[in-house]
Amino acid sequence: MKRSAAAPGSGAHRITIHDVAREAGVSIATVSRVVSGNPQVNAEMVGLVRTAAEKLGYSPNSAAQGLASGQYRSIGVVVPDLGNPYFNDILKSTVTAAAAERYRMVVSDSGGDPEEEFNACQQQLSQVDGLLVLSSRMPVERLHALAGQQVPVVLVNRVELGVALPMVAADNFSAMLELCQHLRDLGHTKVAYLAGSPLAWQNRERWRGVQQARIMGMEASLIQADATISAGYAATDEALAAGPTAILAYNDLAAIGVMARLRELGLRVPHDISVTGFDDIEVAQHATPPLTTATSPKAELGRLAWELLRAGLNGERAPLPPLLPAEVVLRSSTGRARPPRG
Amino acid sequence: MKRSAAAPGSGAHRITIHDVAREAGVSIATVSRVVSGNPQVNAEMVGLVRTAAEKLGYSPNSAAQGLASGQYRSIGVVVPDLGNPYFNDILKSTVTAAAAERYRMVVSDSGGDPEEEFNACQQQLSQVDGLLVLSSRMPVERLHALAGQQVPVVLVNRVELGVALPMVAADNFSAMLELCQHLRDLGHTKVAYLAGSPLAWQNRERWRGVQQARIMGMEASLIQADATISAGYAATDEALAAGPTAILAYNDLAAIGVMARLRELGLRVPHDISVTGFDDIEVAQHATPPLTTATSPKAELGRLAWELLRAGLNGERAPLPPLLPAEVVLRSSTGRARPPRG
DNA sequence: CTGTTAGCGCTTTCAT
DNA sequence: ATGAAAGCGCTAACAG
Numbered sequence: 001m002k003r004s005a006a007a008p009g010s011g012a013h014r015i016t017i018h019d020v021a022r023e024a025g026v027s028i029a030t031v032s033r034v035v036s037g038n039p040q041v042n043a044e045m046v047g048l049v050r051t052a053a054e055k056l057g058y059s060p061n062s063a064a065q066g067l068a069s070g071q072y073r074s075i076g077v078v079v080p081d082l083g084n085p086y087f088n089d090i091l092k093s094t095v096t097a098a099a100a101e102r103y104r105m106v107v108s109d110s111g112g113d114p115e116e117e118f119n120a121c122q123q124q125l126s127q128v129d130g131l132l133v134l135s136s137r138m139p140v141e142r143l144h145a146l147a148g149q150q151v152p153v154v155l156v157n158r159v160e161l162g163v164a165l166p167m168v169a170a171d172n173f174s175a176m177l178e179l180c181q182h183l184r185d186l187g188h189t190k191v192a193y194l195a196g197s198p199l200a201w202q203n204r205e206r207w208r209g210v211q212q213a214r215i216m217g218m219e220a221s222l223i224q225a226d227a228t229i230s231a232g233y234a235a236t237d238e239a240l241a242a243g244p245t246a247i248l249a250y251n252d253l254a255a256i257g258v259m260a261r262l263r264e265l266g267l268r269v270p271h272d273i274s275v276t277g278f279d280d281i282e283v284a285q286h287a288t289p290p291l292t293t294a295t296s297p298k299a300e301l302g303r304l305a306w307e308l309l310r311a312g313l314n315g316e317r318a319p320l321p322p323l324l325p326a327e328v329v330l331r332s333s334t335g336r337a338r339p340p341r342g
Numbered sequence: 343m344k345r346s347a348a349a350p351g352s353g354a355h356r357i358t359i360h361d362v363a364r365e366a367g368v369s370i371a372t373v374s375r376v377v378s379g380n381p382q383v384n385a386e387m388v389g390l391v392r393t394a395a396e397k398l399g400y401s402p403n404s405a406a407q408g409l410a411s412g413q414y415r416s417i418g419v420v421v422p423d424l425g426n427p428y429f430n431d432i433l434k435s436t437v438t439a440a441a442a443e444r445y446r447m448v449v450s451d452s453g454g455d456p457e458e459e460f461n462a463c464q465q466q467l468s469q470v471d472g473l474l475v476l477s478s479r480m481p482v483e484r485l486h487a488l489a490g491q492q493v494p495v496v497l498v499n500r501v502e503l504g505v506a507l508p509m510v511a512a513d514n515f516s517a518m519l520e521l522c523q524h525l526r527d528l529g530h531t532k533v534a535y536l537a538g539s540p541l542a543w544q545n546r547e548r549w550r551g552v553q554q555a556r557i558m559g560m561e562a563s564l565i566q567a568d569a570t571i572s573a574g575y576a577a578t579d580e581a582l583a584a585g586p587t588a589i590l591a592y593n594d595l596a597a598i599g600v601m602a603r604l605r606e607l608g609l610r611v612p613h614d615i616s617v618t619g620f621d622d623i624e625v626a627q628h629a630t631p632p633l634t635t636a637t638s639p640k641a642e643l644g645r646l647a648w649e650l651l652r653a654g655l656n657g658e659r660a661p662l663p664p665l666l667p668a669e670v671v672l673r674s675s676t677g678r679a680r681p682p683r684g
Numbered sequence: 685c686t687g688t689t690a691g692c693g694c695t696t697t698c699a700t
Numbered sequence: 701a702t703g704a705a706a707g708c709g710c711t712a713a714c715a716g
Binding site: 062066083091095106122124127257259287288 | 402408430449598601
């Protein structure tokens with residue numbers, strides 16, 4: 001099954017462990033040992049091999065290593081939207097943590113579609129040692145299917161009781177409730193919630209928080225939107241129609257979109273209407289006005305996710321961490337409720 | 343060399359092509375053929391194999407596929423900072439394009455360090471079919487080294503004459519010059535440039551643009567900063583010390599940081615001082631005030647990069663595309679120069 | 685059209 | 701401490 005040398009068009013063949021062995025005058029087993037840092041090799045040979053490898057510019061083929069050892073040293077991550085800074089922050093934190101232990105990272109963008117997400121996971125499963133699924137939107141059955149694999153999978157930003165998968169998430173519910181409390185203290189009794197994807201656990205939790213606020217006398221209407229600036233922008237008019245004194249956006253991006261539309265309409269934030277976000281992405285504090293929001297601890301989430309995965313890789317069963325606290329960040333997009341006009 | 347079954351802790355063994363072959367009562371070659379969509383197989387067998395595969399939950403091991411075929415269907419991307427939305431936009435565009443052709447993507451974050459960047463590339467080279475390097479900062483010799491490999495490498499946002507590597511980039515120089523022209527028209531004659539990494543080609547080009555503006559009577563001082571909000575924020579005071587009527591930031595992120603600091607200092611933009619960014623990331627238009635900036639065509643860049651890589655993968659030598667035009671976007675962070683105070 | 689078989693590059697017993 | 705050799709799971713000639 002002769003393959004066409006290396007990359008078509010170039011004649012040079014990829015140098016292998018055999019080339020190094022020949023050059024150094026040792027067996028491939030020895031080369032393998034020194035390359036993988038096996039301590040029980042003669043210092044002299046180590047030198048020989050190192051030199052030969054250097055000279056030839058040898059670099060091991062990781063697919064072959066993986067195939068032979070059963071360890072690919074690579075983990076997969078599937079995210080709903082690579083363009084969302086929130087995910088990038090988590091991603092950065094996991095990539096860094098993983099790289100520190102010489103694990104590489106394969107990423108796929110599901111576009112937020114549950115089917116696509118499951119497909120991406122399936123694809124990944126056959127080529128990685130572990131899988132991280134961020135803000136999963138796939139149905140619970142699918143989750144069970146993933147739990148049945150022998151590859152460890154961890155869920156980030158989704159908690160599903162009864163699913164045998166490690167998960168990490170922030171306490172979205174409480175943070176949203178607190179955000180509502182803050183608004184209620186400011187005199188708001190009628191608010192609009194601009195929802196994210198109904199399939200997102202975080203959205204369900206946040207909406208649950210908003211609904212819970214009813215007990216303190218706050219009435220909320222739900223307007224369907226999405227986790228992007230443009231979706232927030234587009235849903236603003238509908239939200240306004242319900243006559244709220246505050247708009248709670250699903251996330252910071254949506255909130256920024258809301259504020260842009262509000263500005264166009266000549267409504268001042270927070271004088272005429274209050275706005276809140278969620279996630280506390282970096283730009284939230286540079287929005288106009290700076291956004292009141294809730295931090296979900298992105299770096300911590302990423303770190304913890306990697307830790308759980310790491311445990312799974314070792315066959316350990318790490319204890320499920322409790323929900324991470326998400327803190328409310330008060331800035332200037334929220335203020336006293338303006339008495340109903342007219 | 344018996345391996346420990348599958349993932350340690352689970353007893354099930356990963357099902358292989360042999361299992362499917364046995365289940366379907368055919369040879370592994372046939373299974374391989376139907377899995378890879380080879381058309382010359384009996385429809386009946388196809389059904390048999392499909393059923394068996396489905397039943398067993400078979401999914402091919404891509405390392406083995408890669409090893410046997412010499413094609414890994416995976417490409418690497420190394421970026422200086424995964425946390426920068428600009429890169430995420432490019433990334434998203436390439437990941438999507440690649441996924442459409444069933445290529446997966448391995449990403450590493452170099453943290454902007456040239457050594458680290460080169461290491462990351464080396465690592466990647468032994469495990470991918472092609473490599474994309476975004477906004478490379480490594481020395482030219484290193485670039486030559488990459489050009490010498492048999493794996494196709496394409497450079498995005500860096501143009502280095504004499505390096506035998508395909509590259510795509512936007513015309514940063516002209517766009518920056520235009521930005522200066524715009525400022526000059528507004529009466530600005532003394533500006534400060536908040537620089538990005540001196541190692542970044544884009545920074546050199548942008549600075550070259552600023553310097554070129556001297557011919558139209560605009561004097562510029564260079565203040566070292568970086569491509570982040572906090573760096574822009576931190577460098578603002580020093581920039582102000584030079585007494586400019588406008589600050590040209592390396593990118594939008596830095597510009598946002600500048601405006602935040604300016605606000606703290608009680609300086610109004612653009613009344614007291616004008617500010618420009620670069621890249622036109624989504625939040626630029628939602629900054630306060632909306633940022634005058636230059637678009638570098640992120641999606642186009644990503645698409646083109648993938649195209650060039652695709653060509654390299656096929657052993658073709660795609661024609662070098664010209665520099666992509668980068669257009670100036672006028673918004674409200676720039677205004678008439680305020681006459682020198684005092 | 686299908687099966688047999690020889691590897692892909694590497695790791696890891698098992699002898700020595 | 702080192703080498704020989706048997707695979708890891710799959711693809712691609714090559715026969716039939």
